[in-house]
Amino acid sequence: GAVVSQHPSWVICKSGTSVKIECRSLDFQATTMFWYRQFPKQSLMLMATSNEGSKATYEQGVEKDKFLINHASLTLSTLTVTSAHPEDSSFYICSATDRGYTDTQYFGPGTRLTVL
Amino acid sequence: GQNIDQPTEMTATEGAIVQINCTYQTSGFNGLFWYQQHAGEAPTFLSYNVLDGLEEKGRFSSFLSRSKGYSYLLLKELQMKDSASYLCAVGGGATNKLIFGTGTLLAVQP
Numbered sequence: 001g002a003v004v005s006q007h008p009s010w011v012i013c014k015s016g017t018s019v020k021i022e023c024r025s026l027d028f029q030a031t032t033m034f035w036y037r038q039f040p041k042q043s044l045m046l047m048a049t050s051n052e053g054s055k056a057t058y059e060q061g062v063e064k065d066k067f068l069i070n071h072a073s074l075t076l077s078t079l080t081v082t083s084a085h086p087e088d089s090s091f092y093i094c095s096a097t098d099r100g101y102t103d104t105q106y107f108g109p110g111t112r113l114t115v116l
Numbered sequence: 117g118q119n120i121d122q123p124t125e126m127t128a129t130e131g132a133i134v135q136i137n138c139t140y141q142t143s144g145f146n147g148l149f150w151y152q153q154h155a156g157e158a159p160t161f162l163s164y165n166v167l168d169g170l171e172e173k174g175r176f177s178s179f180l181s182r183s184k185g186y187s188y189l190l191l192k193e194l195q196m197k198d199s200a201s202y203l204c205a206v207g208g209g210a211t212n213k214l215i216f217g218t219g220t221l222l223a224v225q226p
Binding site: 103 | 203
């Protein structure tokens with residue numbers, strides 16, 4: 001149980017284009033999904049918290065107009081990196097918490113974004 | 117402020133026991149989590165402690181002392197595949213966000 005999927009697993013794009021990453025909870029309803037970014041040899045950096053049907057809450061220093069988050073249902077959240085630049089190249093990971101359970105977060109497999 | 121400390125790197129021998137410590141100072145506390153992360157992969161959930169004491173799960177055990185703001189992850193009968201980063205995280209406050217430590221990179225040697 002508590003399986004989270006992400007798509008795509010990796011993507012290479014040109015500078016200036018937009019990339020959409022999907023995060024799905026496969027066998028549970030996720031009240032909250034989280035989006036993280038991780039640079040090589042560094043820990044997870046929380047970008048935003050996404051609650052179904054409401055606007056995402058962004059962490060300080062994260063541009064909400066650049067990283068668009070949509071959480072349209074209890075099983076799907078999307079992160080769109082708009083006008084991507086090489087410095088946005090990173091490992092993007094989503095996680096989800098089970099409704100009414102502990103704060104345990106279950107992570108998706110991650111998406112490796114490379115911006116040329 | 118929010119602060120979680122754990123050693124940056126550790127080395128241990130296959131078959132041995134290793135203890136990874138974590139100390140925390142957070143404004144709220146809803147539980148302490150340990151995750152394992154292999155290079156290039158996402159973290160996988162290992163354990164959750166919300167009450168003081170030891171939680172055992174196979175080769176892995178996790179301990180919590182809330183009064184001391186301290187936890188450890190104990191790995192027994194180490195295997196080469198245990199080489200990974202181990203992340204300590206605290207759930208705190210009114211939100212269900214997790215605050216992660218920087219992780220401990222464990223290298224298991226033959």
